[in-house]
Amino acid sequence: MDDSQISSLVTEIQVGRQAIHDRHLNVYAYELLYRDPKERLTTYNGDQASSRVLLNAFMEIGLPRIVGQHLAFINLTEAFFTEMPDIPFDKENVVLEVLENITITEPVIQGVKKLHQRGVRIALDDYCFEDKWHPLLPYCDIVKVEIPSVDLDKLPALLAPLREQGIILLAEKLETSGEYQVLHDMGFDLFQGYYFSRPSIISGRRLSENHFLVIRLLSALTDPESRIQDIEELIANDPALSMKVLRYINSAACALPRTINSIQEAIILMGHERIRSLAILIALSRVRNKPASLFHTASVRANMCSEIAHHVAPELRNSAFTVGLLSVLDVLMDQHMEVILEELSLSPEVNAALLEQRGKLGEILALTLRHENHDCLGEELLSLQTLQKIWLDSSEKAFALAAA
Incomplete structure (x- = not known):
């Protein structure tokens, strides 16, 4: 892909975001969402836009305009972790997400390890407690647990090994106040989902x-x-x-x-x-x-x-x-x-x-x-x-x- 093609894709990429909250409901970070303007997709097709293009797009727009002083969680394609292009902004400002559809190969493992050694924060997205992810856990700072796909009754036992490794636990795809309260009490560190932007209306409730x-x-x-x-x-x-x-x-x-x-x-x-x-x-x-x-x-x-x-x-x-x-x-x-x-x-x-x-x-x-x-x-x-x-x-x- 030549520079003119990269420039064209950078111009086309449309960026949005979703807030990630801490236990006190303060904004901890924003996950950046991007899509092809020609399609109604929340993520850009990895075959159409390389990680280099995505990073250049965020660099061109300017991360402070999108996330202020907060961290930016950025989803990257498999090629990023094997080809290892330069990150065009301060590593202190970003968390790089390993998506659930990435094949865990030895080159991917080594790429994640090298980023970890450089001090770059890594998050595993849509984590479902499968053995295939175990080789990456020593190099990850954050694990994002997809709440709709797990049994909440079994979750505390599943989380114990992650806590022992000092991994930050993020509950994602929260839909209700009930889910938020259960996961807060369970000790999750971070929270993300539509619950934070939808009303929890109780009929007949009086204003406090x-x-x-x-x-x-x-x-x-x-x-x-x-x-x-x-x-x-x-x-x-x-x-x-x-x-x-x-x-x-x-x-x-x-x-x-x-x-x-x-x-x-x-x-x-x-x-x-x-x-x-x-x-x-x-x-x-x-x-x-x-x-x-x-x-x-x-x-x-x-x-x-x-x-x-x-x-x-x-x-x-x-x-x-x-x-x-x-x-x-x-x-x-x-x-x-x-x-x-x-x-x-x-x-x-x-x-x-x-x-x-x-x-x-x-x-x-x-x-x-x-x-x-x-x-x-x-x-x-x-x-x-x-x-x-x-x-x-x-x-x-x-x-x-x-x-x-």
């Missing part, structure tokens, strides 16, 4: 005091009848909220020429709607016992919805930002969206977008969610390349906010 206080703050912040003075007073009278808003505004992410010392100054300089949106995101982060990646998701969706609106309906940018932010409410509150929205004073257009993805705002949100789920091949609204750039820019902004 913490949730109620957040909803009350959101209700005031999202009230379409609120005046600039009302928003200023609301934020200024909440010391923690005011401090976080000012900290972000004065961070490198905003790159303002001078220090802003009051909410009034911030509103004058940055605008009523931008400060309101920032306060909404900070209010959402007050919900307890939820994974940190969820607030990052809200921030990415908000920025992405706003930027899509900039291209297709500029007059809706502020509303689109709010729709993106609030689209995680059902997961945050463990309640049906319609129940939560009854407590908020949102416009009919925003409600329709959040409940049924109707109207122009709903169309923008639906496109954002399809791209997030790697189920978007480019739409009439925007090309896939434009959407990918918007997603990367939105991710970068979200990490900047979290660091502020």
Whole structure:
């Protein structure tokens, strides 16, 4: 494969990610997902794109834009472990995954061993406790156990030998809160799966005091009848909220020429709607016992919805930002969206977008969610390349906010 072919494939590869959480629900790393834009696949065909191409793609995009300061788990083809090309970024930033469909040959074993000796972290993907993997275990730092494929009652005994070797245990493909709790109690170190992005709704459940206080703050912040003075007073009278808003505004992410010392100054300089949106995101982060990646998701969706609106309906940018932010409410509150929205004073257009993805705002949100789920091949609204750039820019902004 010549350089022009490699460059073409690098340009075509579309990248997504899934968060990996630690025992405290903080983000430990992101697994990078990539696919051929011509097909609805979550992994790029190894015969079409070599590991060299994949690594070059991540290098060209820039890992910090995708994962911030977190580790990146990267799935690589068998040829990588036998041909051993250079890794184009710091080994401290990546974990290389040995996929379950790789044939365990002597060259693969020696390749993994050499990487281990160089200090590169190695993970075994979709581990099912088969003997064929035993030669690799001495050189692996992390084992990813595919939960749907194992008997949970027998799992503790199966894990014991891995613990004795000091291997980090990652439970993947978690679907429910029950699975998460059992595996947490079992002593798993890391967790990954759709459970962290889906609501665990319990019918008839009342909002906790913490949730109620957040909803009350959101209700005031999202009230379409609120005046600039009302928003200023609301934020200024909440010391923690005011401090976080000012900290972000004065961070490198905003790159303002001078220090802003009051909410009034911030509103004058940055605008009523931008400060309101920032306060909404900070209010959402007050919900307890939820994974940190969820607030990052809200921030990415908000920025992405706003930027899509900039291209297709500029007059809706502020509303689109709010729709993106609030689209995680059902997961945050463990309640049906319609129940939560009854407590908020949102416009009919925003409600329709959040409940049924109707109207122009709903169309923008639906496109954002399809791209997030790697189920978007480019739409009439925007090309896939434009959407990918918007997603990367939105991710970068979200990490900047979290660091502020």
